[in-house]
Amino acid sequence: xxxxxxxxxxxxxxxxxxxxxxxxxxxxxxxxxxxxxxxxxxxxxxxxxxxxxxxxxxxxxxxxxxxxxxxxxxxxxxxxxxxxxxxxxxxxxxxxxxxxxxxxxxxxxxxxxxxxxxxxxxxxxxxxxxxxxxxxxxxxxxxxxxxxxxxxxxxxxxxx
Numbered sequence: 001x002x003x004x005x006x007x008x009x010x011x012x013x014x015x016x017x018x019x020x021x022x023x024x025x026x027x028x029x030x031x032x033x034x035x036x037x038x039x040x041x042x043x044x045x046x047x048x049x050x051x052x053x054x055x056x057x058x059x060x061x062x063x064x065x066x067x068x069x070x071x072x073x074x075x076x077x078x079x080x081x082x083x084x085x086x087x088x089x090x091x092x093x094x095x096x097x098x099x100x101x102x103x104x105x106x107x108x109x110x111x112x113x114x115x116x117x118x119x120x121x122x123x124x125x126x127x128x129x130x131x132x133x134x135x136x137x138x139x140x141x142x143x144x145x146x147x148x149x150x151x152x153x154x155x156x157x158x159x160x
Contacts, residue, residue, distance in 0.1 A: 038087075045099040046091035062088050062124070063132035085125055115144035119153065 037044050048061045055061070065088045083091070097107025106114050119139035124132065139156065140148035149157035 045095040
């Protein structure tokens, strides 16, 4: 795990070594956990535990993070504690790349980075939140190569 702080000098000095593992709970009931992390300059990553406790489908986890979810203590989160769609997507992409020290190679579409991208059945940013889990990939590219194609893109599967 990495830690980083842009706004807390004490935390920044503690985290100056690249591989510091740490965790804490912020006890501010009137503030959102995502907002607390952003305020402290703490990078957020997201993912799934795969088949044992969750689906491999990232959209299932993204929907959970935005709709009807509970915090680690089992308490229902309110709207003020729910991340925005952009924050949840950022955690899944560049946030997770940052935690694996890959933020200069992947996590965002930029010149010089690998071309990992998907064409989706629905627009993640505008579909009703309770339908995010039903989003599917029509085209998946990893490292600039098509690794999955369906629907109107099915003829491209295996094409390089």
